[in-house]
Amino acid sequence: MARRRRYSRDPLGLRRAMSGLLLPGLVAAMALLAALALAGAQGAATLAERWQRGAAAAVTVQIPDADAVRLERAVAALRGMPEVAFAQAMEPERLAGLLRPWLGDSPAISVPGVIELRLRDSRTDPVLIGDRLANVVPGAMVEAHGLWVQRLAALARSLQAIALGVLVLVAVVAAAVVAVATRAGLAARRNAIEVLHGLGARDGDIAGRFARRLGLLAATGALVGACVAVPALALLVDLAGPWVGAEGRLDGLAGLPWAGLLALPPVAYLVGWATAQATVRRWLHQLP
Incomplete structure (x- = not known):
């Protein structure tokens, strides 16, 4: 009876087919890279804003x-x-x-x-x-530092654009990894899927089971990566304190991009879910 209940909850055997640590580990590494990109973008913007305020407000007067x-x-x-x-x-x-x-x-x-x-x-x-x-x-002549302000603003925009590009690249690679893992799961459970499909199981039900499983694995990996990133980023913020005005460990933690870090697991779940849905549906459409 217990075996039948477990089978009914997982009729495709996805827990056995996709139970390894490879996918969560890869997603964790990519989440760590995404966290570093988020922190870099926020740090560059904060530092540039601080320097811009100082350069814009600083003026030199020359008296011949x-x-x-x-x-x-x-x-x-x-x-x-x-x-x-x-x-x-x-x-x-x-x-x-x-x-x-x-x-x-x-x-x-x-x-x-x-x-x-x-x-x-x-x-x-x-x-x-x-x-x-x-x-x-x-x-008397007054010399402002408008040129340096413009250069700092351009530098900040460039760094933020690079960080955004890194985030997009990480998302693309994560989707590719999930697609490969989905195809591996489809190959491992091909017979069971064909039987259920032949008995009238809807494509949405089969794809939904894969999507939920792959989304959960991706979210778990992203959560691990975000947790690993927190102490490393806090140390970097503490080291950068003299440049941005942060002092102490508490300020270091407070200076982290918490909104982005907290968003990594749900975003990873959505990427995994959507990629698995698309991959499974495309595979099912090719069945005779």
């Missing part, structure tokens, strides 16, 4: 023929502007160190004074600040 009086007047004028959050003249020693690789220890040209300032809002137009400053200190 600078002396102590002109520099102090320019700094005072900048600090009095509501758009400026920070303004400070660069020390001569630091400026000389920055210029040394290009001009040497004793530059033959007159070096202008440099003031570093940071805007309260990165959307503020630096040109307007430069025009107002030039009225107070003639000859």
Whole structure:
């Protein structure tokens, strides 16, 4: 009786035909790659956003023929502007160190004074600040970093596109692996399938049994891969903390792409289910 109940729940013997660890292991490896791609995309976007905000808000002011009086007047004028959050003249020693690789220890040209300032809002137009400053200190020039902001934005978009391409490639490979496993199961249970099909079993019922079994195996593998990825990604986030502002283990875990990681098992189930459905139905249509 017990054997008959088990047979009724699995009339095709799919648990025996597809009981190995090969498919879940392969899907787990691909889920790990997908998790790394998700984390890479999120990390690139976070890092680029942080750098873009800093580069967009950072502005350099050059004061030709600078002396102590002109520099102090320019700094005072900048600090009095509501758009400026920070303004400070660069020390001569630091400026000389920055210029040394290009001009040497004793530059033959007159070096202008440099003031570093940071805007309260990165959307503020630096040109307007430069025009107002030039009225107070003639000859003052403002240099923004718009070009670097554009390059950082382009880099972030490129990295995200690469991550998306990796995810698509992983999904395609996973579908191919499931299709191969489905065909192996069909070959192993061909006689039983032909008997049931000849007795009037519908294609949807047979395909549904394969789809549920393959989907469950794929989801199990994706769950294992996602769990393996969590500690590795948390370690990477901790190491990248100084660059993105994350501190401590808790922040490292909080910085993971949890939405994507939690979505991996159900997405793997859907890929396995849909691939098995299509493969089995195509195979059944070829039966005499």
